[in-house]
Amino acid sequence: MNTVNVALIGLGTIGTGVARILSEYADRITDAVGSRVVLAKVCDKDLSRERDITLPAEMLTDDFERILDDPSISIVIELIGGLEPARTMVLRSLQNGKNVITANKALLAQHGAELFDTAKKHGVTIAFEAAVCGGIPILGTLATSLQANRFQSIHAIVNGTSNFILSQMDEAGTNYQDAVNEARRLGFAEADPTMDVDGTDAVQKLAILARIAFGVRVDWKTIPRTGIEAIEAIDFRYARELGYKIKLLAVAASTATGLELHVSPTLVRETNPLARVDNAFNAVRVTGDCVGPVFFQGLGAGRMPTASAVLGDLIATVLGRTAITFKALELWEENRNGIAVKDPREVRGKSFLRMRAVDKPGVLHEISGVFGRHGISIASMIQHAGENRATGEHQEVKTPVSLILTTHDAREGDMRHAIDELERLDCVYGKIVRIGLLD
Numbered sequence: 001m002n003t004v005n006v007a008l009i010g011l012g013t014i015g016t017g018v019a020r021i022l023s024e025y026a027d028r029i030t031d032a033v034g035s036r037v038v039l040a041k042v043c044d045k046d047l048s049r050e051r052d053i054t055l056p057a058e059m060l061t062d063d064f065e066r067i068l069d070d071p072s073i074s075i076v077i078e079l080i081g082g083l084e085p086a087r088t089m090v091l092r093s094l095q096n097g098k099n100v101i102t103a104n105k106a107l108l109a110q111h112g113a114e115l116f117d118t119a120k121k122h123g124v125t126i127a128f129e130a131a132v133c134g135g136i137p138i139l140g141t142l143a144t145s146l147q148a149n150r151f152q153s154i155h156a157i158v159n160g161t162s163n164f165i166l167s168q169m170d171e172a173g174t175n176y177q178d179a180v181n182e183a184r185r186l187g188f189a190e191a192d193p194t195m196d197v198d199g200t201d202a203v204q205k206l207a208i209l210a211r212i213a214f215g216v217r218v219d220w221k222t223i224p225r226t227g228i229e230a231i232e233a234i235d236f237r238y239a240r241e242l243g244y245k246i247k248l249l250a251v252a253a254s255t256a257t258g259l260e261l262h263v264s265p266t267l268v269r270e271t272n273p274l275a276r277v278d279n280a281f282n283a284v285r286v287t288g289d290c291v292g293p294v295f296f297q298g299l300g301a302g303r304m305p306t307a308s309a310v311l312g313d314l315i316a317t318v319l320g321r322t323a324i325t326f327k328a329l330e331l332w333e334e335n336r337n338g339i340a341v342k343d344p345r346e347v348r349g350k351s352f353l354r355m356r357a358v359d360k361p362g363v364l365h366e367i368s369g370v371f372g373r374h375g376i377s378i379a380s381m382i383q384h385a386g387e388n389r390a391t392g393e394h395q396e397v398k399t400p401v402s403l404i405l406t407t408h409d410a411r412e413g414d415m416r417h418a419i420d421e422l423e424r425l426d427c428v429y430g431k432i433v434r435i436g437l438l439d
């Protein structure tokens with residue numbers, strides 16, 4: 001039987017899961033590919049760290065050159081994350097004729113073009129199913145099984161940490177910081193979860209999804225993003241009152257005037273399947289012109305779900321199937337005119353706005369005047385009369401009250417100007433919290 005030698009770089013959480021599957025379930029892999037797939041080398045900069053797996057000493061190295069110089073290794077699995085040294089290691093592996101498998105969405109979002117071009121030049125492939133939504137097989141499905149479609153939209157929950165935090169705030173009524181602490185305690189959030197909660201992780205994944213589904217090469221830094229940091233427990237109460245849940249959504253939508261891309265906290269109707277995706281789960285709702293809507297849900301992070309995607313890529317690489325996915329990427333450029341990305345200011349959508357406003361005559365008139373001047377139509381308004389005072393005669397109350405407004409579809413550029421103007425009004429206190437609204 002033929003033997004395929006594989007090297008693993010990075011023996012962290014996911015790396016340990018991959019090493020475990022490769023050693024414990026070697027038979028499954030052999031059955032799937034008809035070759036013996038052997039973990040030949042494992043490279044990590046800190047070999048002394050305690051891990052719940054024991055690997056033979058001769059397999060371990062802290063010197064990446066030993067992998068590069070070994071001609072018997074044909075596949076390199078990169079699981080160290082981050083940009084450098086991951087970029088250099090992946091580039092040099094490709095240049096040395098080794099196929100690469102990676103879960104590193106930041107690397108692909110930042111240096112994808114360079115890496116794919118290098119792989120193509122050297123006749124090897126990069127497989128990256130684990131980079132987006134961990135265990136959910138979304139990239140391969142978009143690139144192969146759903147290939148006959150022109151995609152219309154993707155609405156996705158791609159960050160498990162922020163979804164856990166939002167679920168916690170909604171279900172337990174906790175404030176944002178307590179929910180972050182709980183996510184840390186349960187191991188869902190990193191010690192520093194900034195990139196998860198500020199939408200960075202989500203726009204990087206969206207850039208990869210948009211590349212596969214819509215053929216656009218977009219710099220993730222140009223995709224508008226809003227994180228979940230400003231969301232408060234009260235927003236969930238108002239959302240419930242209106243019949244919605246709050247989710248951090250990554251959206252790619254094809255319109256007559258271009259591709260809309262953004263990541264933002266969004267009110268999702270309780271009847272929408274995305275509204276029922278809770279805790280650390282991810283989900284992707286794709287609509288294609290032939291297939292209609294398709295819904296995927298699963299764990300987007302964690303050792304074994306991510307390792308499952310990496311091993312799927314390993315099997316696909318051995319069988320030459322990643323070459324098909326790769327070809328699909330090339331075909332975009334050769335045969336189809338990738339849709340242009342729309343100017344974010346031209347994107348139209350509904351919004352939910354929460355502001356703190358003085359409770360006195362004329363305030364609503366002033367606020368609605370700002371919307372009117374920017375051509376934005378108000379759809380609904382909530383102000384709970386009892387928030388500041390017991391029942392009784394009206395008196396001007398200095399303490400501001402929460403005022404909730406939802407709008408009809410409005411141009412993004414107009415909405416941003418209106419919010420700036422509203423925040424400058426004397427009757428509006430502090431920052432306005434804005435949440436998108438998906439019907």
Ligand code: HSE
Pocket residue numbers: 105131158159160161162188196201300301
């Ligand atoms: N940190 C990510 C999440 C998983 O919370 O979903 C890795 O992409």
